[in-house]
Amino acid sequence: MSSDLGAPPAVTRRLGYLLKHAQLRLAELAEPLYAPLGITGRQLALLTLFGEGPALSQQDGAARLGVDRTTMVALVDELEARGLVRREVAPGDRRKRLVRLTGEGERVREAGEEVTRQAETLLLAPLSAEDAQGLRAALGRIVRGG
Amino acid sequence: MSSDLGAPPAVTRRLGYLLKHAQLRLAELAEPLYAPLGITGRQLALLTLFGEGPALSQQDGAARLGVDRTTMVALVDELEARGLVRREVAPGDRRKRLVRLTGEGERVREAGEEVTRQAETLLLAPLSAEDAQGLRAALGRIVRGG
DNA sequence: TATTGTTATACTCTATAACTATA
DNA sequence: TATAGTTATAGAGTATAACAATA
Numbered sequence: 001m002s003s004d005l006g007a008p009p010a011v012t013r014r015l016g017y018l019l020k021h022a023q024l025r026l027a028e029l030a031e032p033l034y035a036p037l038g039i040t041g042r043q044l045a046l047l048t049l050f051g052e053g054p055a056l057s058q059q060d061g062a063a064r065l066g067v068d069r070t071t072m073v074a075l076v077d078e079l080e081a082r083g084l085v086r087r088e089v090a091p092g093d094r095r096k097r098l099v100r101l102t103g104e105g106e107r108v109r110e111a112g113e114e115v116t117r118q119a120e121t122l123l124l125a126p127l128s129a130e131d132a133q134g135l136r137a138a139l140g141r142i143v144r145g146g
Numbered sequence: 147m148s149s150d151l152g153a154p155p156a157v158t159r160r161l162g163y164l165l166k167h168a169q170l171r172l173a174e175l176a177e178p179l180y181a182p183l184g185i186t187g188r189q190l191a192l193l194t195l196f197g198e199g200p201a202l203s204q205q206d207g208a209a210r211l212g213v214d215r216t217t218m219v220a221l222v223d224e225l226e227a228r229g230l231v232r233r234e235v236a237p238g239d240r241r242k243r244l245v246r247l248t249g250e251g252e253r254v255r256e257a258g259e260e261v262t263r264q265a266e267t268l269l270l271a272p273l274s275a276e277d278a279q280g281l282r283a284a285l286g287r288i289v290r291g292g
Numbered sequence: 293t294a295t296t297g298t299t300a301t302a303c304t305c306t307a308t309a310a311c312t313a314t315a
Numbered sequence: 316t317a318t319a320g321t322t323a324t325a326g327a328g329t330a331t332a333a334c335a336a337t338a
Contacts, residue, residue, distance in 0.1 A: 010259075011195045011210065015266050016176075016187060018285035019169040021212060025289060026162055041162060042328095049157045059296060064157065066167065068330055073298060087297095095296040095337045113156075120161050126287045134277065135284040139164035141272045143171060205319060214307055219321060233320095241314045241319040295338070303330080308323105315318070 022123070030119035037111055038082070044112035046075055047101060050085060051109045055098040057090060084108055168269070176265035183257055184228070190258035192221055193247060196231060197255045201244040203236060230254055 011017055030041050039047075049061055056064070062072035076099055079085040084105035090096035101109060124132040157163055176187050185193075195207055202210070208218035222245055225231040230251035236242035247255060270278040 010198050011191055012289070013282070013286070014191065014194070014262060015269065015282065015285075016169065016172055016262075017191065018282065018289055019165055019172065021289040022285050023162065023165040023169070024212065025291070026165065030162070045157055045160065045162065048160070052156050057296075066170065067328095069297070070299085070331085071329060074328095090296095093296085093338070097297070116160060116162075123161065123288055126291075127284055131280065131284050134280050136159070136161070136164065138273055138277050138281040138284075139161075139168050140159070142269055143158070143164055143167040145171070145272075203319075215320070216308080216322085217306060220306095236319095239315075239319085243320070293338100296336085297334105298336100299332100299334080301330100301332085303328100305327085305329100307326080309325105311320105311322075313318100313320085315316095 026119060026123050029122045030116065033115040033119055034112065037108055037115065039084075039108060039112060041116075042075070043079060043084075044109070044116065046079060047084060047105055047109040047112060050099045051101045051106065055088075055100055057096040057098055058087075059096070061099060079105070172265060172269050175268045176262065179261040179265055180258065183254055183261065185230075185254060185258060187262075188221070189225060189230075190255070190262065192225060193230060193251055193255040193258060196245045197247045197252065201234075201246055203242040203244055204233075205242070207245060225251070 027041065034041055034044060037044075045065070046061070049064060050056055058072045058076055059069050062069045065072075067075075076085065076087065076097075080087065083102055085099050085101055087097040088100055090098050124135070127135065158167075173187065180187055180190060183190075191211070192207070195210060196202060204218045204222055205215050207222075208215045211218075213221075222231065222233065222243075226233065229248055231245050231247055233243040234246055236244050270281070273281065
């Protein structure tokens with residue numbers, strides 16, 4: 001009883017621990033799949049964000065992602081440098097920059113979303129389809145704020 | 147259809163997004179509760195880790211938490227400076243430092259774990275008891291690596 | 293006056309490399 | 316030679332403050 005290193009440690013039952021490590025594991029699974037596309041998971045999230053629905057300004061995008069608008073500047077800079085998005089002055093308000101995907105950005109987004117599905121499938125592999133769906137739904141409700 | 151800002155955005159259905167924001171929300175709920183104890187959530191996780199079972203060396207602790215051993219040095223430094231833990235040379239191996247909670251550290255750990263339960267309860271409030279349990283179990287299985 | 297994007301700057305978190313002591 | 320802890324340093328990632336253009 002002195003080398004009881006296999007005992008279930010309470011830290012690993014904390015939600016904070018579980019959420020952090022689930023995220024780490026997802027990143028581990030996903031990054032190698034993104035690498036061939038030449039983008040990071042973060043960048044793909046941005047392509048997904050700006051690629052859907054009506055064009056968003058940088059600030060709209062920042063708000064949705066929960067990051068600061070100054071952070072968004074750098075993120076959009078990266079994508080613009082790779083030719084995946086372009087900035088357009090908003091017709092109605094010349095202060096705003098609408099972020100739009102280029103043709104190449106659109107292609108990368110589609111390929112990336114397929115890869116995201118693969119990574120999520122790997123992460124959720126230990127769960128039944130039902131439990132996987134339940135996990136996603138539960139997280140969604142938590143995030144949208146009880 | 148130009149100001150369709152309420153449409154469900156695909157980014158927010160990605161597991162990466164959900165996990166990150168669930169974590170952010172938990173931190174939001176928990177940090178104000180930890181503040182009166184004079185510790186951060188991170189520090190409490192360390193107290194929980196080192197407070198249970200047989201004493202762990204810094205490196206053992208680092209491995210369990212999934213951080214680098216150099217990171218662990220700084221984390222233990224903080225707790226030691228607050229008088230919550232002390233380092234002891236391991237009897238069998240003078241290179242190792244066993245991290246043990248002081249009496250004060252034990253008191254803070256207990257208070258902190260109670261607060262952690264409260265924060266988790268707040269986070270899980272939108273879920274039924276059954277779904278909350280299902281979420282914890284699903285995350286556990288994912289993290290332990292299916 | 294207020295807001296959007298931008299820049300400069302600083303802060304936090306974490307890891308890599310190199311050192312010391314022990315094994 | 317290898318391992319545990321340590322230190323110095325550097326790299327992400329992010330935010331705050333101040334500025335220019337526009338509203």
